[in-house]
Amino acid sequence: MVSRKKPAKGRASKLSKAPWITYATLTITTKDDEAYDNAVAKVRANMGAHYSMYVNGEKWNSMGEEFVHASPINANIIVGYFPKGSRDDAKAAIDAAKDAFPLWSSKTYKERVIVLRRASEILLQRRFELAALMAIEVGKNRAESLAEVNESVELIRYYCGQMEANRGFVKPLESPGPRQETVSILRPYGVWAVVGPWNFPLALSAGMSAGALIAGNTVVYKPSSESPVLGYEMSRAFVDSGVPRGVFNLITGPGGTVGAELQENPHVDGFVFTGSKEVGMRLYRQFSSDYPKPIITEMGGKNPAIVTRTADMDQAAEGITRAAFGFGGQKCSACSRVYVSHVIKERFISMLKDYTSKFVKIGDPTRKETFLGPVINRSAVDTYVKAADEARKDDAVFVFGGNVLTSGNMGMDTS
Helix, strand or coil: CEEECCCCCCCCCCCCCCCCECCCCCCCCHHHHHHHHHHHHHHHHCCCEECCEEECCEEECCCCCEEEEECCCCCCCEEEEEECCCHHHHHHHHHHHHHHHHHHHHCCHHHHHHHHHHHHHHHHHCHHHHHHHHHHHHCCCHHHHHHHHHHHHHHHHHHHHHHHHCHHHEEEECCCCCCCCEEEECCCCCEEEEECCCCCCCHHHHHHHHHHHHCCCEEEEECCCCCHHHHHHHHHHHHHCCCCCCCEEECCCCHHHHHHHHHHCCCCCEEEEECCHHHHHHHHHHCCCCCCCCEEEECCCCEEEEECCCCCHHHHHHHHHHHHHHHHHCCCCCEEEEEECCCCHHHHHHHHHHHHHHHCCECCCCCCCCCECCCCCHHHHHHHHHHHHHHHHCCEEECCCCCCCCCCCCCCCCC
């Protein structure tokens, strides 16, 4: 937590570039806690498995090498091993999606809704295992992990509901003249590449994929290399729901091979991406290089909170604490700056410090009392350190925190 001094005369004040945070609360019952703790034990027992990709309705083992995926809680904990996909692997997935498109797009919207709703129910049934895995794979705490699984379910249900409410988006329009009929019809587009993020590894991937699938498109999905197991589990839910062969395909690997093929292959008709501004803007500029094609890019954001002199101070301080420091601020929806009336500034900063001390318990994210687990990787640590150093150079005062922890037990021992 940083409080900035007034800049020296003639010197511009710089805003910290540190990533901040978002929403947080979820009511968890004792029964939920028991189910979650049992799921943690089950997930831990399966650490270090070797996974495959999924193409054309079958497990797809790349001829290339594997990459090792470790937990941010403890780098010695191997979450799993995944194929480092090549351009040829991505081409195979794109071809499978292209071949599957005629059958899937010819189904009625009601038939597709049945399949997608079944996928949402499967995710709900696996809620605790998925939430436990999320804590271990990306470091998200218990409450937020459980909330994200629920969000994934609701996103799929939302798209199903939209198709039903709009009757498949076939709408009669006003007749332009005698014996003339005009109808607005939205048709399936083709093969969509879906590239998901690690910070909402289930909800955003499920939402993007479901949006494409429910409309009759086929999908080639690439999860973040920081959260491939959750991507695999989401894919398994779609497959188990009855999505036909080739309609949904899972490819893992780096952006330089898999990502590049998805961007450049002429048989990819649409693209949806959530991630960094740098990558999103590059995709936006380059994906439709030959002719217009739809692309949706969700990138970073900066979200301010405004606290006026008449604000409920307790509500403001608690809400901003949760929004700014939940999941280490690693969200585009995180509260990253606060504008406070000068009349209440000192009181508000004091209250914000008190709430931060109360709520921000750092530790193993699978444990109930933990509010904040680890950041995702070494690069995120370096970003934090750089931002803190820049703030100090800018004469900022750290009211709370500002240092990297070098001691303490995160749990999850490897014995």
